[in-house]
Amino acid sequence: METVSGHRPTIIDVAKRAGVSKSTAARALAGASNISDSAREQVLRAADALGYTRNALAVGMRSGRSGMLGLVLPDIANPFWGEVARGAQDRAADADTSILIFSSNRCARKELMHLSTLMRARVDGAIINSVADSLDDLDRFGLPCILIGSSAERFPDTCSVGSDIVQGVGLGMDYLRSMGHERPALIVGQPTRLARARFLRVVHEHCVEHDIDPAVLLIENADYTVEGGRFAMQRLLARNHGLLCVFAANDLMALGAMSAVREAGLRCPEDVSILGFDGIQAGAFAWPGLTTIEKPARQIGAQAVAWLLDGNADAKPGTRVHLPCRLIERGSLANLCDASARRVGSVKG
Structure with missing residues (x-):
């Protein structure tokens, strides 16, 4: 006006x-x-x-605070990270604080560019799932930082908020075992990804605990995308190992796997059972609905903002919070323990 x-x-x-x-x-x-x-x-x-x-910038220059925070996500196209952003934005709004949101597209160069922008904007702190090799580069920006996601494991002296992967993957393996799927095939990330190592570590420990040789599990690496899961599932089907259950390390890969099953003329869960991991909304609209382990995406975003607003990034370095995951049961897993249930059929090449 x-x-x-x-x-x-x-x-x-x-x-x-x-x-x-x-x-x-x-x-x-x-x-x-x-x-x-x-x-x-x-x-x-x-x-x-x-x-x-x-004029927020002018006020920030005088007060030393801008009333803004930064959020740098690895892939805003992934609905999981969209939910993290939603949780962060809602919590920030409650405190009359704004959030600048960037997507690094898993590129360290873009990540550093976004952090430079946040520094120039005089934000009061940043929330980041870092793809950079070292926080030395991040430290030079002088921003209070809260880490989220699997990247936090590399930086033990920095505050972090994330889902409890040990609890979540263990929950998934326990559920599969209760349904009669003791040796699921796995679709996981690429070997360079820390999230892949964390996922496989928990699966390995679960197998050892239940006298199962982890070496017997089929494993396919993939990008954390629908297409990545689709191609990985095609490779699993081509290996023709009879009864098949798949535990995918994220829901996008699980949805891609379901697509590959349909393309092969098979059915889920009658021929192939599939369990996802993330809990994105799209899983509820698949057919059948995707059974998944839901990570607390909105709570992660909200908790990270709360910590920045409370000054925990500087006051309590190295503090970690692991928020629990929960099981969402839908229709993509056959119950092999139920005599009345139709057994999963043999996979045909």
Whole structure:
């Protein structure tokens, strides 16, 4: 909105309309306590009438705080990270704080570029799933940081919030075993990905605990995408190992695997049972619905923002929170322990 003179309203215009000094108007808009309620009300009414908006950058330069946070995600196209962003944004809004959101597309160069932008914007802190090899580069930006996701394991001295992968993968393996699937095939990430190592480590420990040789499990590496899961499933089907159950390391790969099963003229779960990991909404609309281990995406985003706002990134270095996962049962897993259930059929090459 513009004033009668044609310029955007300033703090001087607000003060003049409210009949107070410029400093009083500024204190009222900043929420200062050393001002009367009547004066504050006059200023707020004047600002609303003029359509006045505070210059956040100018305020930040004076106060040393911008009222903004940064969030750098590895892949905003993955619905899981969209849910993390939603949780972070909702929590920030509750504290009258804004969030600048970037996607690194798993590129360390882009990640550093985004952090440079956040530094120039004078954000009060950053939440990041780092793809950079070292936090030395990140430290030079001078931003309080909270790590999320599997990258946090590389940086034990930095605060982090994430899902409890040990509990979540263990929950999935226990559920598969209860359904009669003791030796699932696995679709996991590429060998360079830390998340892949974490997932396989828990599976290995579960197998050893239940007297199963982990070496007998079929494993296919894939990108964490629908196409990655589809191609990995095609390779598993081509290996023709009879009864087949698949545990995919994320839901996008699981949905791709379900697509490959249909393309092969097979059915899920009658011919191939599939378990996902993440809990994205798309799994509920697949046919059959995708049974999955849901990671607490929104809570991760909300908790990370809360920690930044509370100053935990600097006050409690190395503090970690692992939030529990939960099982969502739908229709993509056959129950081999139920005599009335139809058994999974042999996979044909």
